[in-house]
Amino acid sequence: MIQIRNLVKQYGRGDAAVQALRGIDLDVHSGEILMLMGPSGSGKTTLLSIMGCILGATSGSVKIDGAEIMGLPESKLPGVRLRHFGFVFQGFNLFPALTARENVEVGLHLKKVRGGAARRQAESLLEQVGLGGKINSYPADLSGGQKQRVAIARALAGDPPILLADEPTAALDHQSGTNVMELLTSLAKERDRTVVIVTHDSRVLPYAGEIVHIEDGRIRAHEIEREPEEVLQ
Amino acid sequence: MATIAWKNLFHDRTRLFVTLVGIVFALVLILVQFGLFLSFLETSSNIVANSHVDLWISAPSIPHVNGGSALAEGKRYQALSVPGVERVEKYTLMFVNWKLPTGAQEAVQVVGYPVGCGLGGPWNVTQGDLNDLRGEDTVMVDELYLSKLGVKGIGSTVEITGRRARVVGLTRGIRSFTTAPYVYTSFKNSQNYARLTEDQTIFFVVRTAPGADVANVKRALIARLKDVDVYTNEEMRRKTMYYWVLGTGAGVTTLLGAILGLIVGIVVVAQTIYAATVDHIREFGTLKAMGASNWNIYQVILMQAFLSALMGYTIAIAIGAAVAHGSQSGNVPIALPPAVAVGALLLAVVMCAGASFISIRKATQIDPAMVFKG
Ligand SMILES: Nc1ncnc2c1ncn2[C@@H]1O[C@H](COP(=O)(O)OP(=O)(O)O)[C@@H](O)[C@H]1O
Ligand SMILES: [Mg+2]
Numbered sequence: 001m002i003q004i005r006n007l008v009k010q011y012g013r014g015d016a017a018v019q020a021l022r023g024i025d026l027d028v029h030s031g032e033i034l035m036l037m038g039p040s041g042s043g044k045t046t047l048l049s050i051m052g053c054i055l056g057a058t059s060g061s062v063k064i065d066g067a068e069i070m071g072l073p074e075s076k077l078p079g080v081r082l083r084h085f086g087f088v089f090q091g092f093n094l095f096p097a098l099t100a101r102e103n104v105e106v107g108l109h110l111k112k113v114r115g116g117a118a119r120r121q122a123e124s125l126l127e128q129v130g131l132g133g134k135i136n137s138y139p140a141d142l143s144g145g146q147k148q149r150v151a152i153a154r155a156l157a158g159d160p161p162i163l164l165a166d167e168p169t170a171a172l173d174h175q176s177g178t179n180v181m182e183l184l185t186s187l188a189k190e191r192d193r194t195v196v197i198v199t200h201d202s203r204v205l206p207y208a209g210e211i212v213h214i215e216d217g218r219i220r221a222h223e224i225e226r227e228p229e230e231v232l233q
Numbered sequence: 234m235a236t237i238a239w240k241n242l243f244h245d246r247t248r249l250f251v252t253l254v255g256i257v258f259a260l261v262l263i264l265v266q267f268g269l270f271l272s273f274l275e276t277s278s279n280i281v282a283n284s285h286v287d288l289w290i291s292a293p294s295i296p297h298v299n300g301g302s303a304l305a306e307g308k309r310y311q312a313l314s315v316p317g318v319e320r321v322e323k324y325t326l327m328f329v330n331w332k333l334p335t336g337a338q339e340a341v342q343v344v345g346y347p348v349g350c351g352l353g354g355p356w357n358v359t360q361g362d363l364n365d366l367r368g369e370d371t372v373m374v375d376e377l378y379l380s381k382l383g384v385k386g387i388g389s390t391v392e393i394t395g396r397r398a399r400v401v402g403l404t405r406g407i408r409s410f411t412t413a414p415y416v417y418t419s420f421k422n423s424q425n426y427a428r429l430t431e432d433q434t435i436f437f438v439v440r441t442a443p444g445a446d447v448a449n450v451k452r453a454l455i456a457r458l459k460d461v462d463v464y465t466n467e468e469m470r471r472k473t474m475y476y477w478v479l480g481t482g483a484g485v486t487t488l489l490g491a492i493l494g495l496i497v498g499i500v501v502v503a504q505t506i507y508a509a510t511v512d513h514i515r516e517f518g519t520l521k522a523m524g525a526s527n528w529n530i531y532q533v534i535l536m537q538a539f540l541s542a543l544m545g546y547t548i549a550i551a552i553g554a555a556v557a558h559g560s561q562s563g564n565v566p567i568a569l570p571p572a573v574a575v576g577a578l579l580l581a582v583v584m585c586a587g588a589s590f591i592s593i594r595k596a597t598q599i600d601p602a603m604v605f606k607g
Pocket of ligand 1: 011012018019020038039040041042043044045046047
């Protein structure tokens with residue numbers, strides 16, 4: 001699904017240069033739930049952004065479904081993101097002027113689902129994340145956990161094959177963090193979606209299918225965990 | 234994209250208010266200044282435009298209709314002998330002094346016209362009868378200038394150039410571009426008021442025969458008469474209008490005012506739209522991360538500009554119409570013809586779209602990676 005070879009990312013130049021990634025090789029398989037762990041500043045967000053075609057790399061190769069995305073012109077990237085990815089962010093990034101349903105609809109509208117169809121799909125997604133009663137609420141009236149669940153519904157809109165989440169529980173208390181993680185992994189499992197979650201929260205480990213540890217821009221360890229089904233039961 | 238555009242617009246009430254104030258201020262300024270310009274065009278030459286004259290014969294090289302000088306009456310017979318000329322009448326237009334009952338003086342322009350033949354007379358008579366102007370020392374003035382001229386209406390008497398004058402009728406809306414109002418009287422009376430001798434006139438106004446070609450008659454008159462200029466009515470109207478509106482700078486000033494309004498509008502609106510774009514930069518970044526193209530982002534910005542333009546226009550045109558209506562009884566009327574109202578709508582849209590330009594540039598530089606910041 002995602003194949004990364006010898007990926008290098010350098011921010012800035014000369015004295016100010018920061019080597020964020022120093023040669024990453026990684027395969028993310030279809031239907032897999034992968035946790036990307038590591039200390040702050042180790043390059044997790046950088047790696048996730050490059051995978052998600054949001055950030056360009058300095059060198060190396062990134063293939064999505066076998067197609068090389070390195071060197072694609074800027075103008076092609078929004079299309080790649082639209083077809084392949086749903087994003088969940090640490091800061092939720094909801095549109096504050098829009099209701100929960102309208103937030104989800106934005107994702108659908110971008111994918112050319114419009115009108116009544118978009119409305120029905122948005123409502124159904126919100127029900128699936130347990131917010132059937134909050135479809136007309138504005139983000140300001142939702143708790144952190146509820147906001148993140150709206151964001152998950154929005155990321156699932158249009159059913160993208162890959163979900164990328166950067167520290168989705170970092171801004172949440174323990175209970176809502178656990179709920180969000182459970183929701184994200186179970187929905188992905190149900191749909192057989194590929195998920196990459198960046199976290200340094202060890203509480204979420206039980207949900208992982210695979211764990212990759214990054215330190216200082218390099219992969220330190222790569223563990224295959226127990227089958228997630230065992231965990232969920 | 235449309236939903237996010239208008240919902241974001243209404244989410245920031247204060248900013249929307251500032252944007253609308255900017256648009257409304259600019260549009261009202263433009264409407265008022267341009268309306269003034271249009272009414273200058275009309276007022277400056279109204280006396281010619283409403284004269285029903287076909288050809289004007291004047292002393293050589295006059296600057297405009299209000300600047301004629303004396304001609305000898307004898308030319309009238311020469312003019313009458315030209316083929317295609319049906320009627321030639323004497324006509325006065327001259328600045329003279331009007332003495333108010335209080336003793337104060339006002340400059341007026343006395344219009345001495347041939348009563349009863351349909352050439353050069355007043356229009357929109359609201360009180361009195363044109364035939365009353367056949368009487369000795371009788372005049373008609375416009376309702377607009379009653380207090381300026383110190384008269385109450387029909388029956389008031391004053392002095393013009395030391396001679397008695399009695400108001401026998403009133404007109405409505407015959408404005409003067411200068412500060413000197415028009416005072417209509419018979420040509421015969423005007424000779425006294427304007428201190429012309431028995432055989433002098435300021436203009437000859439000509440009516441051509443039915444079916445005659447005015448341009449041909451004009452050429453024939455020029456050939457026949459020495460030391461005069463001949464103008465068609467349209468030529469005289471333009472000459473006068475250009476002199477007063479462009480030559481005096483009055484028109485240029487109003488047009489500059491309109492352009493200033495446009496610039497102020499663009500700057501204010503550009504500033505608020507830009508600030509709104511910067512405020513929502515993270516949302517735009519999120520949209521981009523979600524796969525929105527630059528074009529999708531432009532749509533949001535342009536849609537907001539367009540909606541602001543429509544709302545601002547609606548308010549501005551209402552204010553403009555009220556101002557135009559209220560100004561009709563004042564000294565400086567403001568014209569607001571439908572074409573200008575439609576033009577202002579287009580201008581509002583263009584202004585707001587233009588103002589979005591820097592925001593659109595900003596939006597293309599959005600780094601979607603910012604969405605990962607916590
Ligand atoms: N835009 C940037 N410009 C310069 N340096 C950056 C930028 N983003 C991240 N870095 C640096 O790259 C390294 C990796 O950052 P990041 O990928 O955000 O790590 P993590 O998500 O694991 O905390 C850090 O040293 C960070 O300071
Ligand atoms: Mg990070």
